[in-house]
Amino acid sequence: MWVYDKKLEYPIKIRKPDPRMAKLIITQYGGPDGELAASLRYLSQRFTMITPQAKATLNDIGTEELAHLEMIGTMVKQLTRGASYDEIKNSGLDAYYVDHDRGIYPVSASGVPFTAAYIQSKGDPRTDLYEDMAAEQKARSTYEYLINMADDPDVIEPLRFLREREIVHFQRFGESLRYVQEFLDSKKYSFPSPKKS
Amino acid sequence: MSRDDLLRKISALDFYIIDLGLYLNTHPNDKEALTKYNESVRQVNSLKKEFTQSYGMLLANSSESRHPWQWIEGPWPWQKSFNFELKEDMD
Numbered sequence: 474m475w476v477y478d479k480k481l482e483y484p485i486k487i488r489k490p491d492p493r494m495a496k497l498i499i500t501q502y503g504g505p506d507g508e509l510a511a512s513l514r515y516l517s518q519r520f521t522m523i524t525p526q527a528k529a530t531l532n533d534i535g536t537e538e539l540a541h542l543e544m545i546g547t548m549v550k551q552l553t554r555g556a557s558y559d560e561i562k563n564s565g566l567d568a569y570y571v572d573h574d575r576g577i578y579p580v581s582a583s584g585v586p587f588t589a590a591y592i593q594s595k596g597d598p599r600t601d602l603y604e605d606m607a608a609e610q611k612a613r614s615t616y617e618y619l620i621n622m623a624d625d626p627d628v629i630e631p632l633r634f635l636r637e638r639e640i641v642h643f644q645r646f647g648e649s650l651r652y653v654q655e656f657l658d659s660k661k662y663s664f665p666s667p668k669k670s
Numbered sequence: 671m672s673r674d675d676l677l678r679k680i681s682a683l684d685f686y687i688i689d690l691g692l693y694l695n696t697h698p699n700d701k702e703a704l705t706k707y708n709e710s711v712r713q714v715n716s717l718k719k720e721f722t723q724s725y726g727m728l729l730a731n732s733s734e735s736r737h738p739w740q741w742i743e744g745p746w747p748w749q750k751s752f753n754f755e756l757k758e759d760m761d
């Protein structure tokens with residue numbers, strides 16, 4: 474189960490509304506390499522993970538991604554708060570506005586609603602950990618592109634924090650994969666076992 | 671300590687604890703990291719106690735509330751006014 478900790482993992486205090494940045498950052502809420510996909514992926518895969526190290530890693534990184542989802546929702550909320558109709562029109566957030574006003578809805582930057590097709594849970598611990606390492610790299614790239622599009626330090630600082638977390642997560646998944654690989658090698662056992670013809 | 675100073679300290683320590691925890695998951699025999707982890711947990715627990723007594727509930731289902739029920743008190747973490755300024759000279 475989970476218990477709510479009534480604070481953010483990293484503080485967000487955006488003074489200037491910027492609906493253009495909100496339209497881009499929402500992609501880390503509901504986009505293909507976003508935090509919702511990340512948390513759902515890891516928290517689902519953990520049920521079939523093996524080795525104590527890799528189980529704990531998936532469980533805890535999946536949990537941390539939920540905190541990142543909250544940070545992204547917070548950024549979008551603060552970026553749209555107080556924006557005028559003209560600002561919304563000129564920023565390109567108008568299409569989102571007519572569907573959701575200032576509600577936080579999981580879509581990508583290009584407006585595609587969230588889908589579970591963004592993630593995989595393959596049942597093979599090696600396959601899942603390779604997917605997770607790739608997912609962390611894709612999220613890191615996205616944060617770099619978002620930072621390239623931003624100019625307000627109030628926005629850039631939390632994005633940099635989130636980017637650095639992806640690097641740490643990639644590292645931990647790599648270490649977990651080594652434990653899983655070693656375990657499988659030591660058992661001389663293939664999982665799932667290929668069907669003999 | 672002011673609310674923001676206390677929350678800044680708690681947030682920094684909690685982050686350190688999250689990061690050390692992830693490290694320990696794949697390095698369970700690292701004694702130095704384990705000592706830092708345990709020390710930080712002790713430290714943050716006493717700061718959280720202080721925060722709860724002066725400024726309200728922090729962790730669901732684990733801190734006691736005064737009357738009336740304090741959990742519903744704002745601001746919530748997604749509101750700008752909840753969050754503190756980052757200080758440059760933090761170590």
Ligand SMILES: [Fe+2]
Nearest residue numbers: 511638639642
């Ligand atoms: Fe991550």
